[in-house]
Amino acid sequence: MSLKYAVLAALLEGEASGYELSKVFDVSLANFWPATPQQLYRELERLARDGLIQARVVRQERRPDKRMFTLTEAGREDLRAFAAAPPRRPTAIRDELLIKIQAMDGVDPGTTRGQIEERMSWARGKLDRYTRVRERLLAGRTEDEFLREADRIGPYLTLMAGIAFEEENLRWCERVLTHLRRRSAVG
Structure with a gap:
C-alpha cells in the first residue's frame, strides 16, 4: 500500500495543513503507517496533482502562508474503493531489534537487556500518547x-490496534x- 491512502484517510477528519497532517500521523497513524514530514509533503503534492485532494492558500501575517488540504469527491471515491478491496497480503513484521535478538548469542547480555529496555521505554511512551488520544476521543x-x-469509529478502532500492539x-x-535473567543466574 502506498502512503496515498493513509493521507486520504487522515483527511477524512477534515481540512488540514501539511504540518497538521504530520501531527495526525505522529499521534494516530504512526502506530501502523509511519511517514516523515518530507514524505507527507511529497504525497500531498502528488494527490493534489491527481485531483484527489485540493489545496487552498491561507495568508498569514507574521508567518509564511500555509496550504490547507481537503479531500475531493474523486479522493473520497478512490478511498472508498480502496477500503472495500481485500488486503493484498498479510502484515509482515520487519523489526531490526528482532534480527539483533536472533543474533544475540555471544553478545554481552547487558547490551541485549539495554536494547530491550529501550524498546520498553518506547512502547510505554507510545501507550501514554495513545491513552491521551483515547481519552480525547471518548x-x-x-x-x-x-x-x-x-x-466515525475507524480512528478509534485503529487506535485500539495500536494500543494492543504496544501492550x-x-x-x-x-x-x-x-x-x-534466568540465563545469567545459571551461567
Whole structure:
C-alpha cells in the first residue's frame, strides 16, 4: 500500500495543513503507517496533482502562508474503493531489534537487556500518547457509547490496534528480560 491512502484517510477528519497532517500521523497513524514530514509533503503534492485532494492558500501575517488540504469527491471515491478491496497480503513484521535478538548469542547480555529496555521505554511512551488520544476521543463517554454514537469509529478502532500492539510489545519484552535473567543466574 502506498502512503496515498493513509493521507486520504487522515483527511477524512477534515481540512488540514501539511504540518497538521504530520501531527495526525505522529499521534494516530504512526502506530501502523509511519511517514516523515518530507514524505507527507511529497504525497500531498502528488494527490493534489491527481485531483484527489485540493489545496487552498491561507495568508498569514507574521508567518509564511500555509496550504490547507481537503479531500475531493474523486479522493473520497478512490478511498472508498480502496477500503472495500481485500488486503493484498498479510502484515509482515520487519523489526531490526528482532534480527539483533536472533543474533544475540555471544553478545554481552547487558547490551541485549539495554536494547530491550529501550524498546520498553518506547512502547510505554507510545501507550501514554495513545491513552491521551483515547481519552480525547471518548470525551467522557464509555467505549461502548462512543462506538455506538460516534460519526466515525475507524480512528478509534485503529487506535485500539495500536494500543494492543504496544501492550504486546511490553509483554514480549518482559518475557525476554525474564529469560535473560534466568540465563545469567545459571551461567
